[in-house]
Amino acid sequence: MNTQKKEILVKIKNAGIFKNNKWLVKDVSLEIYKGNIVSLIGPNGSGKTTTAKIVLGIYQDIHGSVQRFTKKISYVPQKILIDWSLPIRVIDFMVLTQKLENNEIEEALKLTGAEHLKNNSLTKLSGGELQRVLLARAIAKKPDLLVLDEPVQGVDFSGEAALYELIKKISESLKCGILLISHDLHMVMSSTDFVICLNGHICCSGTPISVAQNKEYQKLFGDHASQVLSLYKHNHDHDHSTDGSIKKKIN
Amino acid sequence: MLDDFFVRALIAGLGVALVTGPLGCFVIWRRLSFFGDTLAHAALLGVTISLVFNMNISLAVFIVSSVVALILLRLKKTTNLTGDALLGLLAHSSLALGLVVLGFLSFIRFDIMGLLFGDILSVTKIDLIVIWVGGLAIILILKLIWKPLFASTVNYDLAAAEGMNPEKADIIFTILMAAIIAISIKMVGLLLITGMLIVPAAMARNLSNGPLQMVFFSIIGGLLSVLIGLFTSLKINSPSGPSIISVALILFILSLIVTKKNYKIFK
Numbered sequence: 001m002n003t004q005k006k007e008i009l010v011k012i013k014n015a016g017i018f019k020n021n022k023w024l025v026k027d028v029s030l031e032i033y034k035g036n037i038v039s040l041i042g043p044n045g046s047g048k049t050t051t052a053k054i055v056l057g058i059y060q061d062i063h064g065s066v067q068r069f070t071k072k073i074s075y076v077p078q079k080i081l082i083d084w085s086l087p088i089r090v091i092d093f094m095v096l097t098q099k100l101e102n103n104e105i106e107e108a109l110k111l112t113g114a115e116h117l118k119n120n121s122l123t124k125l126s127g128g129e130l131q132r133v134l135l136a137r138a139i140a141k142k143p144d145l146l147v148l149d150e151p152v153q154g155v156d157f158s159g160e161a162a163l164y165e166l167i168k169k170i171s172e173s174l175k176c177g178i179l180l181i182s183h184d185l186h187m188v189m190s191s192t193d194f195v196i197c198l199n200g201h202i203c204c205s206g207t208p209i210s211v212a213q214n215k216e217y218q219k220l221f222g223d224h225a226s227q228v229l230s231l232y233k234h235n236h237d238h239d240h241s242t243d244g245s246i247k248k249k250i251n
Numbered sequence: 252m253l254d255d256f257f258v259r260a261l262i263a264g265l266g267v268a269l270v271t272g273p274l275g276c277f278v279i280w281r282r283l284s285f286f287g288d289t290l291a292h293a294a295l296l297g298v299t300i301s302l303v304f305n306m307n308i309s310l311a312v313f314i315v316s317s318v319v320a321l322i323l324l325r326l327k328k329t330t331n332l333t334g335d336a337l338l339g340l341l342a343h344s345s346l347a348l349g350l351v352v353l354g355f356l357s358f359i360r361f362d363i364m365g366l367l368f369g370d371i372l373s374v375t376k377i378d379l380i381v382i383w384v385g386g387l388a389i390i391l392i393l394k395l396i397w398k399p400l401f402a403s404t405v406n407y408d409l410a411a412a413e414g415m416n417p418e419k420a421d422i423i424f425t426i427l428m429a430a431i432i433a434i435s436i437k438m439v440g441l442l443l444i445t446g447m448l449i450v451p452a453a454m455a456r457n458l459s460n461g462p463l464q465m466v467f468f469s470i471i472g473g474l475l476s477v478l479i480g481l482f483t484s485l486k487i488n489s490p491s492g493p494s495i496i497s498v499a500l501i502l503f504i505l506s507l508i509v510t511k512k513n514y515k516i517f518k
Contacts, residue, residue, distance in 0.1 A: 056412035075412035080405075086280045087459045088405065096402050097413040121460065147412065 006033040008069055009145045009177040015054050015064035024050045026201050027064075032145065032177040037168070039180040039188045042198035043220060048181045049078055051198060052147050055179055070145055074138035078149040078181075080130070088122045090114070090133050098141040108140035109133070111166060113159065127154030135163065139170055146170070147179045160184075164191065185221065256372050257485060263374040264477035264495065266382040267435040267447065270389050272470030274431050275452035276462070277424065278445075280404050285335060286323075287445040289342040290432045293319040294441045295349035297433070298366060302359055303352065309381050313433035319345055320425040369440030369492030371481070378437055385434040389427050396420045401462065439492040450499035451476060457506040472502050 009032045016026040025047030032038050032055070040048045053059050054066060056075055082088060094105045109115040114132040117125060125133065131154055138146060151167065152160045164187045171178050182188050188195055189208040196205040197217050204214040211217050278287055294312045301311030319341055326337050353361070362370065374382075393400075396419075402410035403417030410417040432444055439447050451472030452465070459465035480495030 053408065053412075056408075058408050058411045071414055073413055075409055077406060077408050077412075080409070082405065083280070083282075085282075085456055086404070087456060087461055087465050089461055092461050093405070096405055097398075097410060097415050 006035070008033055010055055010066070010068050010070075010179075012055060012066045013064055015051075015062055015066055017050060017054065017059055017062050023200065025054070025198070028054070028198070028202055029064075030055075030196060030202075030205075032179055034144065034177050035171060035175045036194065037171050037178040037180055037192040038194045038196065039182055039192040040196050040198055041182065041185065041188055041221075042203070046198045047200055048198055049149055052149055052179060052181060056147055068145075072141065072144040074141060074143035074146050076134045076138045076146075076148045076151050078153075080134065082122050084123055086123075090117050090120055090122060090125075093122055093133065094137050094140060096137065100140055104140055108136040111139065112136040112163065128156055128159060131155050132159075132163070135166075139174070142174050143176055145177050145179070149181045150183065151180070152182075152184070167191075256374075257481070259374045259376070259379060260371045260481055260491065261477070263379055263382050263438055264371060264481055265474055266379075266386045267431075267438050268451070268473030268477045269470060270386040270431050271435065271447045272451060272455075272473045273390070273393055273466045274427065275448035275473070276455065276466050276469050277400070277404065278428075278448045279452045279456065283428070284445055284449050285338050286320075287428065287432070287448050289323070289338045289345075290316045290320060290429055291436070291441040291444050292342040293345040293349075294432055294436050295366070296345045296352070297349075298436075299349050299352040299356065302356055302361065307381075308437065309378075309385070309433045312436055313430055315345070316429035316432050317426055320429050321422075324422065324425060365440070366436075367440050367442045368490055369436070369438050369443060371438045371491040371495075374437065382434050382438070385430060389430055389434075392423065393427060396423050400424055439495065443492045443496050446496040446499065447473065447476075450496060450503055454499070454503040454506040457503075457510045472499065476502060 011031045013029045015028045017024040018026075028047075028051050030038065030051075040051060042048050050059075054062055055068075056073065057066065057068065090109070091105065094100060094108070100108075106115060106118070109118060112132040112135045114129060114136055117129055117133060122130070122133070131152060135148075135151055138148070148167065152163045155163060164184070167178065167180070168191050170176065180188070180192060189212055192208060194205070195208050195211040197203040197211055197214070197220065199220060203216040203220060204211055206214075278284055293316050297312035297315035298308055300306070300315060301308045304311070323337060323341055326332070326341075327334060330337070332340075365373065399410060399415040399417055399420035400423075402413075402415045403420055407417050410420075431448075432441075435444055435447065452469040454472045455465045455468035458468050476495050476499040480498040481491060483489060483498065484491045484494040
């Protein structure tokens with residue numbers, strides 16, 4: 001972690017949602033800074049998406065406090081359903097909430113490997129293609145805060161690694177903060193700055209290493225956790241590129 | 252020129268078609284066809300209120316439809332009933348209330364058929380002003396809220412997360428729906444107003460790739476339906492509102508054939 005003064009983007013404190021007589025999530029506190037990737041992990045129904053929506057201000061009746069210090073926010077929702085009755089092409093979707101020049105649209109689509117889909121109808125895309133378009137739209141406006149809810153689901157294996165690489169690159173080049181929900185523990189443990197393990201509340205949180213060694217975390221994720229931990233230990237001094245070459249990490 | 256009933260009917264019909272074009276697209280995109288029906292049913296209550304208090308029909312219908320629409324938005328948030336159950340509840344209870352009140356008004360002679368199916372040929376000059384001023388206001392407001400409304404139609408959460416304020420846009424849109432029903436009820440009648448919203452927009456969907464294109468074709472379809480429908484009704488002496496919707500239906504069928512052909516060409 002570097003020591004320079006970090007700019008805060010979002011701060012939520014003891015946030016929770018009480019709905020239909022139960023807590024969806026409770027007592028969640030977190031902070032997201034510029035240039036940092038914070039990841040949320042946890043089992044199904046543990047409140048990851050709910051927490052992301054609290055951060056984004058989609059829910060209104062919440063307990064606790066949420067402060068957002070930027071308005072340049074982009075969101076990749078977990079899923080997006082578009083009815084056939086709504087004719088919308090990728091190019092229409094790119095400018096849904098923002099004004100973009102044509103070259104900005106193309107550049108963003110190119111980054112996520114979706115430039116050939118520009119004039120396609122959104123309803124005709126495959127799951128993985130749609131995911132690439134969602135990500136392209138989110139990064140096109142160069143946000144300060146990027147909230148990604150399972151951004152690579154449905155993307156093929158090689159694409160998945162490339163997109164995670166891209167997400168890391170975006171956080172560095174745009175200096176934006178990222179809140180990432182992911183099932184890929186390997187990605188979470190190797191490339192994010194801060195991990196929050198949720199199960200209705202915050203089970204444990206901290207740097208990837210400290211979370212991986214936490215008993216609560218190991219209980220939640222079982223065998224898989226220790227496997228990832230060993231992967232992590234094995235991997236922490238170098239990166240495998242997609243072409244098979246190995247890069248030593250500088251630190 | 253405006254002294255001719257047929258010219259007045261044409262001007263009124265074209266004015267309504269200009270507005271139902273874009274609104275109809277949103278009705279289809281947001282699956283609101285049943286909602287349009289509900290507002291139209293509530294309009295009967297508005298008509299009876301206008302008779303009781305001797306108000307302008309459009310104004311009374313606008314107020315009652317808006318209130319019903321806002322009650323619906325509120326109920327959706329506070330109850331666990333599904334949307335279609337709530338729509339049915341509001342549609343039929345306001346219709347029933349309207350009919351009960353109408354029953355007490357036996358001293359007033361009232362053309363119920365004209366109310367149900369529209370009587371475009373009885374449009375007055377004041378009606379023309381209501382339709383065109385109201386209609387242009389609706390289009391202007393729709394243009395102003397286009398971006399947030401469209402974003403919220405595609406994905407509410409996305410729009411909310413990225414600062415589009417979709418809740419406000421949704422409420423304004425709901426009021427616009429009440430307004431279009433209020434200004435067009437005299438023309439197409441409360442049973443057919445949803446048809447005027449949906450049929451041209453459905454036709455437009457078959458011909459379009461993008462949202463703006465669909466709005467454009469929907470307006471064109473509406474205008475053509477009114478033109479052809481009115482001339483037909485004059486020629487063969489058929490009721491005007493149903494004639495307009497029938498033409499819209501024929502256009503829809505033609506659009507199906509066109510898309511089928513296209514499909515084969517591209518394949």
